[in-house]
Amino acid sequence: MRRSIAFYVHHHGHGHTSRARALIDALSLPATVLTSAPAGPGTFGDASVVELPRDDGESETTDVPTGVPAHLHYAPLGIPGLRERTARLARFLADEAPAVLVVDVSAEVAQLARIAGVPPVVVRQHGTRWDPAHVAAYDAAVALLAPFGRELEEPDAPEQIRRRTFYAGGLSRPSPDGSVPVDDVRRTVRRQLGWGTHEPGVVVLRGSGGSGPAAGDLRAAMRSTPDHRWVVVGREDDADDVPSTGWVDDPLPYLAAADVVVGSAGHNTVMEVALLRRPFVCVPEDRPFDEQRRKAERLRELDLAEVVDRWPGPADWPAVLTRARIRGGGRLGRIADPEAASRAASWLTRLADGFAA
Secondary structure (H helix, E strand, O other): EEEEEEEEOOOOOOOOHHHHHHHHHHHOOOOOEEEOOOOOOOOOOEEEEEEOOOOOOOOOOOOOOOOOOOOOOOOOOOOOOHHHHHHHHHHHHHHEEEEEEEEEEHHHHHHHHOOOOOOEEEOOOOOOOOOOHHHHHHHHOOEEEOOOHHHHHOOOOOHHHHHEEEEOOOOOOOOOOOOOOHHHHHHHHHHOOOOOOOOOOOEEEOOOOOOOOOHHHHHHHHHHHOOOEEEEEOOOOOOOOOOOOOOOOOHHHHHHHOOEEEEEEHHHHHHHHHHHOOEEOOOOOOHHHHHHHHHHHHHHHOOOEEEHHHOOOHHHHHHHHHHHHHHHHHHHHHEEEEOOHHHHHHHHHHHHHHHOO
């Protein structure tokens, strides 16, 4: 087996891509990414990219049995793209024989790698993921990688899962350039936004993989807090009267400018806010396996953020923002580790060295 590491990166949202990029930047081994996510030049740093066909589309089969085997999550019948995707993955594993395949995430790809004799490392996510398909992927893996610390572990995680997990600490996109003081970035971005020095600013962070608040909800929140300046960073809405930056590749400068950040309980959102130690209003969104609601509940138990179960009504926003600012971002900041990617990369390298030998 080659002394190299391959990554399978799921195409939904940007979180999987950001995690892979952070790990690749910290690796000294050759890396290859297999994905159907959009990947322009430099998306994955110096890694080679194998573009995979999409696995959705219209089925060629009209007589489709209902149900999916319990040990799989996604296994439709008669999808040409899925056949081609599986064949391309298997061909890569046979031809390139990487020492490790990091799977972020797919129960089917983890099992395929193990069947092909390539050691899979499965990236863990939050939520109630103890169903047969997840357990099959975990069993297939030679190890599990958690892009969070032990303090955010699921309370009901089985002991055998915990023992096999490497806890990297808070891991998301590559950290901002440490040579630029955060205070300087904050002042620059606030000037660009037209915010006064003493005007409290709220940044609403919207990722590409979720829903987020409607334009009417944002307008109502803004009207109820006239002493605050608001801006939406991320996926754009069609409302001209809601201040928005649109999609940005790096939201960290805007987070540095915020007095309060409002966002979901998505992994990257939480870790990026924590990295900048900003006061955080966490509004979890519905996801499979209760991923965000479980994570938000853990943040609430640890008193790390102002967690609300749904978008607050207009009358509630002044108190919500006040509580968030009083709590501050110091405790939340402890769950983000700037060394997480380096530590995980060193661990992956040791695994790869063992299997390559």
